[in-house]
Amino acid sequence: MLTQRTADHARNIPCRNIQIYGYCKHEKDGCMYNHDAMKTAAAPSHAENLKKRFNVESPSFTPSLPDGNGSSKTNTISPKAASAAPFTPKTAKAGLAPPAAVTRSNSAEWSNSEIPEFVPQGYQQAHQHQLSEGSSSLQDPFASYDGTGGYSESDAAAAAAAAAASINPYAQDATNSAAAAAFFQQPSAFSQPLQYHLYAPVGPHRENLLAYQRSAHDFFIAENLRQEFQRKAEASLQVLPNSNLPANIEYFHSLVPLDTSNQKNTNSFGYNSWVYKATSGKDGNVYVLRRIENFRVTNDKDIGSVKAWKRIANASMVTILDCFTTRAFGDSSLVFVTDYHPLSKTIAEQHFSSFYNPRQRAPQLLVPEQSLWGYLVQLTSALKVIHGNGLAARLISPTKVIVTNKNRIRLNCCGILDVVQPAQASTLAAQQLEDIRQIGRLMLALATNNPNAVSNAKTLEVIGRTYSERFRSIMAALMDASPVNPVSKDINTFMSNIADQVFNVFDTALHYEDAITSELYRELESSRLVRLMVKLGFINERPEFSDIGQSTGQWSETGERYYLKLFRDYVFHQVNAEGRPVVDLGHVLTSLNKLDAGSDEKIVLTSRDEQNVFVVTYKEIKRSVETAFQELSKTPRRL
Numbered sequence: 001m002l003t004q005r006t007a008d009h010a011r012n013i014p015c016r017n018i019q020i021y022g023y024c025k026h027e028k029d030g031c032m033y034n035h036d037a038m039k040t041a042a043a044p045s046h047a048e049n050l051k052k053r054f055n056v057e058s059p060s061f062t063p064s065l066p067d068g069n070g071s072s073k074t075n076t077i078s079p080k081a082a083s084a085a086p087f088t089p090k091t092a093k094a095g096l097a098p099p100a101a102v103t104r105s106n107s108a109e110w111s112n113s114e115i116p117e118f119v120p121q122g123y124q125q126a127h128q129h130q131l132s133e134g135s136s137s138l139q140d141p142f143a144s145y146d147g148t149g150g151y152s153e154s155d156a157a158a159a160a161a162a163a164a165a166s167i168n169p170y171a172q173d174a175t176n177s178a179a180a181a182a183f184f185q186q187p188s189a190f191s192q193p194l195q196y197h198l199y200a201p202v203g204p205h206r207e208n209l210l211a212y213q214r215s216a217h218d219f220f221i222a223e224n225l226r227q228e229f230q231r232k233a234e235a236s237l238q239v240l241p242n243s244n245l246p247a248n249i250e251y252f253h254s255l256v257p258l259d260t261s262n263q264k265n266t267n268s269f270g271y272n273s274w275v276y277k278a279t280s281g282k283d284g285n286v287y288v289l290r291r292i293e294n295f296r297v298t299n300d301k302d303i304g305s306v307k308a309w310k311r312i313a314n315a316s317m318v319t320i321l322d323c324f325t326t327r328a329f330g331d332s333s334l335v336f337v338t339d340y341h342p343l344s345k346t347i348a349e350q351h352f353s354s355f356y357n358p359r360q361r362a363p364q365l366l367v368p369e370q371s372l373w374g375y376l377v378q379l380t381s382a383l384k385v386i387h388g389n390g391l392a393a394r395l396i397s398p399t400k401v402i403v404t405n406k407n408r409i410r411l412n413c414c415g416i417l418d419v420v421q422p423a424q425a426s427t428l429a430a431q432q433l434e435d436i437r438q439i440g441r442l443m444l445a446l447a448t449n450n451p452n453a454v455s456n457a458k459t460l461e462v463i464g465r466t467y468s469e470r471f472r473s474i475m476a477a478l479m480d481a482s483p484v485n486p487v488s489k490d491i492n493t494f495m496s497n498i499a500d501q502v503f504n505v506f507d508t509a510l511h512y513e514d515a516i517t518s519e520l521y522r523e524l525e526s527s528r529l530v531r532l533m534v535k536l537g538f539i540n541e542r543p544e545f546s547d548i549g550q551s552t553g554q555w556s557e558t559g560e561r562y563y564l565k566l567f568r569d570y571v572f573h574q575v576n577a578e579g580r581p582v583v584d585l586g587h588v589l590t591s592l593n594k595l596d597a598g599s600d601e602k603i604v605l606t607s608r609d610e611q612n613v614f615v616v617t618y619k620e621i622k623r624s625v626e627t628a629f630q631e632l633s634k635t636p637r638r639l
């Protein structure tokens, strides 16, 4: 039994339940220990306990990274921030479109559609500066932005300048910055380190190929284009060693006949004519010589008319470059020098071959209407320039228009009739109208697939059944060209009547130009790699120059250039675990591109006997290549 004294004493002792659990369930149930004194003292100690001790109520662990000040803060995006509206730069208000946020397809587990894609701010800023030049309303579009990202204009400018200075692979040193400026209009515009070792995927991209579907050909010019160019190059270089043709005609040599048959007719010019490809002794280029057989110039003024034709440069004409007379063929011949378009065919050869050659009676396909419009616009464009210069083509026939590429034609032999059959100046207007009618007859022949098609109502009816009504009516207007015809009274009027088709052809031409430019980009990378390989080829394996830079031991096997040799082995001479050569174009291109860009990436180079191992960056190798090449170029001549 507890005495009163014992009970008093117990009331001064803090209840242990409160110390341990924070409360005492017997407090109101007769527990004699002190609860009041504990309550105020116990609360903080309990809270501390909660913090110190690991129990079910402990907050889950969230990793946090210390910031620059040594304190740590959470880097997760709060739910509020995640659903916040994406940041839109102020330029949007100034009329410039904000950078497009690229969103990928949303999956059920992870939807990032509301989070804008990261857009490098520095680049935008520098880019905006370019755009805003001269426009005060657009200047400093980000100047007032002081968001939590800590953006500061001066920081970005400094970063841009530093990045541009450090990553320009063409700038071997600071003194080369003038050369860099020539390469880049505004080097400071590049605030992100550019990936010079990557292939820039410049469009247009027709096929959406995945990475694994791409082949080695994707790195270079398209195969069909390469083959076509190759065939044309071969045709240009073709020679005829044992021909009876004169070795030299004026300043031309290496004549090769281009005529496809040796049966000549006088239909076109009233004289036999021959066509040769020849190489100029003046500039080494290839030209076409058109010889008019047995022609005597009676009036120098006639030959002088060629001057006016030489001034005309139109993409739908074969340019006339010169005209002279010669006796080299054993007669008195007149020779016209024109541009050479390798592997071209006449329209007659292209479209009427089966008509002229019954043995090839394969049914000739109808020319698509789009191609016909294309031909018409090109011929009209040539006539527009010719008539604008006070001249007339006078000869537009299926054998005098050549096809130099797919759907690409050029009016040939212009100006020849002006010399061999000079006309009165008073008849110019009539000749120009006749030019328009001749185009009409040529188009009619193409549309009916018959070079001898007669221009009458029946033929037009046939055309109306095959092609559109608009095409038929334009054909009718062409054939009926006269000073009173509102559609075809002159070439300018006619052109404005087919303006819609002119724009279609123009658009097609621009698409083609884009495609060719895109092909050119691939060769951009190839050419820089060729230059690099040439340098490496010059440097490697030069034992005869082993004394160069002897003082620094640079050309010795243990010198700085030793790892250039090892790099060559690393790129080209790798073997796999079975000792077989690794023939991997991807590895070669990647390594050489990184070397050319002077990347900071490190690689391990091992000697063949595996006794030496170097860890070097591409940047260091690049520096060595440059130094070695410079020294090799400066090596004095030895006898």
Ligand SMILES: Nc1ncnc2c1ncn2[C@@H]1O[C@H](COP(=O)(O)OP(=O)(O)OP(=O)(O)O)[C@@H](O)[C@H]1O
Pocket (backbone or CB within 6 Å): 258, 259, 260, 265, 267, 268, 273, 274, 275, 288, 318, 338, 339, 340, 341, 342, 343, 344, 345, 346, 348, 349, 399, 400, 402, 412
């Ligand atoms: N500038 C040129 N560049 C390349 N090839 C050309 C050029 N001019 C003509 N040719 C080619 O030369 C060949 C002969 O041309 P030509 O104009 O003599 O035709 P043709 O059918 O022989 O006509 P014709 O019966 O009137 O002589 C054709 O295959 C043509 O494609």
